[in-house]
Amino acid sequence: MEHNLPGAADQAAFLVDLSNVVRERSLGGPAARSLHRFRLVVEALGRLTGDPDVPVYPVADKSLLGEAREFADPGDVRTLRRWINSGLVEQAGDADQRILELMELTSAAHTRAVTNDRFGAYRRVFPWIQGNTDRFLKPVAGPSGTVRLIPLHMGTRTEAEISRSDELAAFKKQELLKSSGQPLTRVVNRFWRCPEPRCTVYDPRGGRVLLPRMLGGVPSCEVHRLALADAGPRPAMAQLKAMIHGVCKGRYTVEEGSQTGVGRNPVNGIVLYSLLPSDVAGRVSREHVVVSAQSGILLVRDVSRCGTRMRTAGRRGRMGPWKDLPPGQDRPFGPGDEVELAPGVLLTRSGRRFPAELAAAWRTEGTRRPTPTAASQPTALD
Numbered sequence: 001m002e003h004n005l006p007g008a009a010d011q012a013a014f015l016v017d018l019s020n021v022v023r024e025r026s027l028g029g030p031a032a033r034s035l036h037r038f039r040l041v042v043e044a045l046g047r048l049t050g051d052p053d054v055p056v057y058p059v060a061d062k063s064l065l066g067e068a069r070e071f072a073d074p075g076d077v078r079t080l081r082r083w084i085n086s087g088l089v090e091q092a093g094d095a096d097q098r099i100l101e102l103m104e105l106t107s108a109a110h111t112r113a114v115t116n117d118r119f120g121a122y123r124r125v126f127p128w129i130q131g132n133t134d135r136f137l138k139p140v141a142g143p144s145g146t147v148r149l150i151p152l153h154m155g156t157r158t159e160a161e162i163s164r165s166d167e168l169a170a171f172k173k174q175e176l177l178k179s180s181g182q183p184l185t186r187v188v189n190r191f192w193r194c195p196e197p198r199c200t201v202y203d204p205r206g207g208r209v210l211l212p213r214m215l216g217g218v219p220s221c222e223v224h225r226l227a228l229a230d231a232g233p234r235p236a237m238a239q240l241k242a243m244i245h246g247v248c249k250g251r252y253t254v255e256e257g258s259q260t261g262v263g264r265n266p267v268n269g270i271v272l273y274s275l276l277p278s279d280v281a282g283r284v285s286r287e288h289v290v291v292s293a294q295s296g297i298l299l300v301r302d303v304s305r306c307g308t309r310m311r312t313a314g315r316r317g318r319m320g321p322w323k324d325l326p327p328g329q330d331r332p333f334g335p336g337d338e339v340e341l342a343p344g345v346l347l348t349r350s351g352r353r354f355p356a357e358l359a360a361a362w363r364t365e366g367t368r369r370p371t372p373t374a375a376s377q378p379t380a381l382d
């Protein structure tokens, strides 16, 4: 087995997402974690390539050895520890990211990765994942206890799906996901205050509203490691983006209970004037649509001279047909939906619905003029 492990990514034909393989129960054995599954994958790579000595470079999360008792065979733990200590297996804080980095570094050699992960949270950083069909292999159970490898088609995620993945990754980082994968709403829907008097990390007036970090099940201050005090409900918010010819030129947050005009130059609202290409600026009304957030639902209303079209996102991000918005009537504006003010000028609702959106930034942005730099800046959570 060890002759398959060169201990260097650039000498390997395949990277293996080791934690993902070791934890995959469908590959054989009832244990939560089993190194045998990795051996089966290496055998499958040997058959696939016709080379029983095929060189493989496994990357494991630090957490793989963390709960050693999940391995039914204590020998697995000893072997894995030895492989890590001798550099045959690389350990990484974030194995997903490390595998993608190594794939980028070895792209000339077309090094492939064995995984069952579609890396939804990484598509912004590694855009080449989008639509890829030839660099990822998925291990599946084969006949009589073997493993087969099949191409993993990565598919193309829509902007709304990518935003949703970003959101989940941000929650995961703060340990704000339940084991079901749902966010801990009792924590994320509240404001929090640090008992350290000078601490402003969680002060909603500070301009950046961080989510608490969970320490031992208690919402805690990232900086002072102290338990935070509940500071009341956090208003729900939605994020809007101005897309000009397919490029995001501005991001805006809309708060619960608010009503906001969007157009070329509305009296009090989202001003698109500086973003609009000259050929279409005249087709966008001074106030074109009104977006309002009521009881957690976002609505959009056409108030323009020339009309507005909208299409809604269906399941799996598939877009419905364009339809004219009936003038003066509120329509639900869901995540992924697109509102077209003029050809090439879209208002979209991002998948992000969580409170990391900077309420205060919105409030303090007196003119509410979009700034392209602010649009490209990471949020407080990133």
Ligand SMILES: [Zn+2]
Residues within 6 Å of the ligand: 194, 195, 196, 199, 200, 201, 221, 222, 223, 224, 225
């Ligand atoms: Zn603090």
